Amino acid sequence: xxxxxxxxxxLGEEASPLKAKTAFGLRDWxxxxxxxQLRMPGCGVDLGLPDLAPRAAAQAGARxxxxxxxxxxxxxxxxxxxxxxxxxxxxxxxxxGLHTPLESVPGLAEAARAAGVALVDVRRPPDDLxxxxxxxxxxxxxxxxGTDCALGKKYTALALARAMRGAGVDADFRATGQTGxxxxxxxxxxxxxxADFIAGxxxxxxxxAAPEHWDVIEGQGSLFHPAYAGVTLGLLHGAQADALxxxxxxxxxxxxxxxxxxxxxxxxxxxxxxxAARLTNPGARIAAVSLNTSALAEADALQALDDxxxxxxVPAFDPLRTPADRVVASILS
Amino acid sequence: xxxxxxxxxxLGEEASPLKAKTAFGLRDWxxxxxxxQLRMPGCGVDLGLPDLAPRAAAQAGARxxxxxxxxxxxxxxxxxxxxxxxxxxxxxxxxxGLHTPLESVPGLAEAARAAGVALVDVRRPPDDLxxxxxxxxxxxxxxxxGTDCALGKKYTALALARAMRGAGVDADFRATGQTGxxxxxxxxxxxxxxADFIAGxxxxxxxxAAPEHWDVIEGQGSLFHPAYAGVTLGLLHGAQADALxxxxxxxxxxxxxxxxxxxxxxxxxxxxxxxAARLTNPGARIAAVSLNTSALAEADALQALDDxxxxxxVPAFDPLRTPADRVVASILS
Numbered sequence: 001x002x003x004x005x006x007x008x009x010x011l012g013e014e015a016s017p018l019k020a021k022t023a024f025g026l027r028d029w030x031x032x033x034x035x036x037q038l039r040m041p042g043c044g045v046d047l048g049l050p051d052l053a054p055r056a057a058a059q060a061g062a063r064x065x066x067x068x069x070x071x072x073x074x075x076x077x078x079x080x081x082x083x084x085x086x087x088x089x090x091x092x093x094x095x096x097g098l099h100t101p102l103e104s105v106p107g108l109a110e111a112a113r114a115a116g117v118a119l120v121d122v123r124r125p126p127d128d129l130x131x132x133x134x135x136x137x138x139x140x141x142x143x144x145x146g147t148d149c150a151l152g153k154k155y156t157a158l159a160l161a162r163a164m165r166g167a168g169v170d171a172d173f174r175a176t177g178q179t180g181x182x183x184x185x186x187x188x189x190x191x192x193x194x195a196d197f198i199a200g201x202x203x204x205x206x207x208x209a210a211p212e213h214w215d216v217i218e219g220q221g222s223l224f225h226p227a228y229a230g231v232t233l234g235l236l237h238g239a240q241a242d243a244l245x246x247x248x249x250x251x252x253x254x255x256x257x258x259x260x261x262x263x264x265x266x267x268x269x270x271x272x273x274x275x276a277a278r279l280t281n282p283g284a285r286i287a288a289v290s291l292n293t294s295a296l297a298e299a300d301a302l303q304a305l306d307d308x309x310x311x312x313x314v315p316a317f318d319p320l321r322t323p324a325d326r327v328v329a330s331i332l333s
Numbered sequence: 334x335x336x337x338x339x340x341x342x343x344l345g346e347e348a349s350p351l352k353a354k355t356a357f358g359l360r361d362w363x364x365x366x367x368x369x370q371l372r373m374p375g376c377g378v379d380l381g382l383p384d385l386a387p388r389a390a391a392q393a394g395a396r397x398x399x400x401x402x403x404x405x406x407x408x409x410x411x412x413x414x415x416x417x418x419x420x421x422x423x424x425x426x427x428x429x430g431l432h433t434p435l436e437s438v439p440g441l442a443e444a445a446r447a448a449g450v451a452l453v454d455v456r457r458p459p460d461d462l463x464x465x466x467x468x469x470x471x472x473x474x475x476x477x478x479g480t481d482c483a484l485g486k487k488y489t490a491l492a493l494a495r496a497m498r499g500a501g502v503d504a505d506f507r508a509t510g511q512t513g514x515x516x517x518x519x520x521x522x523x524x525x526x527x528a529d530f531i532a533g534x535x536x537x538x539x540x541x542a543a544p545e546h547w548d549v550i551e552g553q554g555s556l557f558h559p560a561y562a563g564v565t566l567g568l569l570h571g572a573q574a575d576a577l578x579x580x581x582x583x584x585x586x587x588x589x590x591x592x593x594x595x596x597x598x599x600x601x602x603x604x605x606x607x608x609a610a611r612l613t614n615p616g617a618r619i620a621a622v623s624l625n626t627s628a629l630a631e632a633d634a635l636q637a638l639d640d641x642x643x644x645x646x647v648p649a650f651d652p653l654r655t656p657a658d659r660v661v662a663s664i665l666s
Binding site: 131132133134135190191192193194195196198199200224226227228229230231232233234235237258260261272275276279280 | 464465466467468523524525526527528529531532533557559560561562563564565566567568570591593594605608609612613
């Protein structure tokens with residue numbers, strides 16, 4: 001899946017910035033893909049981008065309208081129909097990560113066919129995924145893995161890709177979730193593929209590359225999650241990662257929404273990840289720890305990073321709080 | 334997914350018994366679900382069941398025509414259209430595990446709607462699968478796991494369910510693949526579900542039961558398979574198995590169709606399976622070994638079983654060659 005840029009970021013009539021995380025994520029991590037914003041009456045969110053209507057945005061070079069908000073239920077709102085059709089008629093693709101298929105918006109599919117533009121549901125995977133070959137491929141890869149969901153694997157991968165490029169490394173962020181796909185402009189929401197093809201999809205997401213090229217792959221789920229570990233293991237095998245960055249929240253005691261499942265400590269999590277990764281890449285190793293220290297004061301955060309680094313004998317960082325240079329060096333070493 | 338029985342087993346014009354494994358599997362493992370066979374001119378297969386045309390089969394009590402052969406490409410043959418429509422018009426459901434969707438057979442969907450019968454593509458999972466809860470549920474469960482695909486996990490589970498019932502245990506076979514679903518009359522082809530729902534589907538396949546009830550769950554794939562381990566891990570977590578039976582082929586050197594991947598020995602395979610299973614059931618243990626000794630002469634087979642039992646300290650059997658009583662006792666202990 002490849003998305004055409006630059007984007008017109010659609011904010012609807014959303015009142016709360018908390019419901020516009022997709023839009024803020026795009027603005028912060030892919031500013032070169034973000035041209036303008038489109039706000040309906042009542043919208044309380046401002047990305048600091050120019051306000052443009054669909055036709056003006058298309059004239060300014062926009063190629064797609066991206067839905068950047070998540071309304072209640074994750075559904076496309078009926079009040080959006082007119083503006084989505086207007087965007088299609090202006091020649092913009094529509095990109096959505098919501099549950100409602102874009103095809104189900106009245107008249108939108110016909111308008112898109114007439115205009116020759118695409119309706120892209122980012123959750124929907126390609127139809128023709130292959131089974132994994134397991135064959136070692138060229139290029140180098142680092143994968144973010146975690147002790148739970150929703151603790152910073154995407155931010156870790158984005159920050160590392162940015163830092164590696166900043167250090168002169170030929171590196172790409174590789175997306176495995178819907179927001180990541182919108183940021184990268186390509187990728188597959190891997191938790192939406194048919195089970196037989198998880199590892200095969202991962203092989204497609206980060207394909208063979210030049211020997212010195214690094215793909216920095218967004219992780220999903222956790223090997224220790226009672227619902228999602230299958231996704232995590234298939235991604236781990238398909239990624240054939242040389243380096244793993246283990247993401248962890250030092251204050252979280254149990255898995256989010258699964259209170260019966262305690263979060264493993266770094267030491268208990270590292271071994272199983274390395275063992276599983278070595279099936280497809282015998283050289284796989286934990287290269288760094290990424291801690292989500294958002295709940296800690298500065299001194300406590302630094303202490304937690306210090307403890308984590310000592311526990312696993314690798315550098316530790318918080319991508320939103322501390323520099324990544326030692327982590328990058330460890331990945332490259 | 335629940336299938337109506339008894340079945341009329343459709344053999345088409347298949348010349349070779351090797352391509353009728355589904356039909357033979359049904360006859361051998363679910364004779365009570367098999368009423369008759371339907372053979373077209375040129376058919377070289379005989380299940381030893383009465384030959385009945387669709388209307389006669391329906392009058393004799395059949396509720397579904399089951400496609401029991403796998404033609405080249407796994408596709409429904411155009412020459413079958415007339416007889417499939419005849420079956421529908423006689424009031425039979427059609428059950429298929431082939432790749433071609435039954436809806437795509439010309440006229441069949443309309444005929445099925447008119448007759449009020451179902452077209453059941455066994456590969457297609459239910460639309461409304463839940464995410465796994467991970468909550469411990471009542472009843473007891475045994476899961477067949479393996480060092481590779483295609484080495485006897487389904488036969489192991491079928492033989493154990495039969496032996497456990499023979500020993501007076503309240504036990505059900507639980508199907509996770511298409512042939513298994515046809516045999517059991519219910520189940521989900523778990524490798525066809527969306528990745529996020531693997532463990533959730535497994536929770537549905539073997540739901541909460543009476544405290545002394547045993548579900549004997551068909552395994553899929555292998556934790557050490559570069560393409561399919563995600564399916565295996567999700568099934569393992571969702572199954573919450575008390576007992577694992579480790580299936581192995583003692584003469585296989587590498588994974589079928591993945592020649593770069595050697596098959597693990599029993600000792601190297603047992604630990605990771607138990608560790609992964611204990612996430613959702615801390616009491617999980619390897620209760621027995623099931624060896625596929627089909628390539629060995631009698632004396633060598635018995636020696637291999639002896640070696641396997643000594644290696645893991647649990648009983649070993651070959652479901653097609655040796656009795657299951659010690660294995661059943663070990664599972665129940």
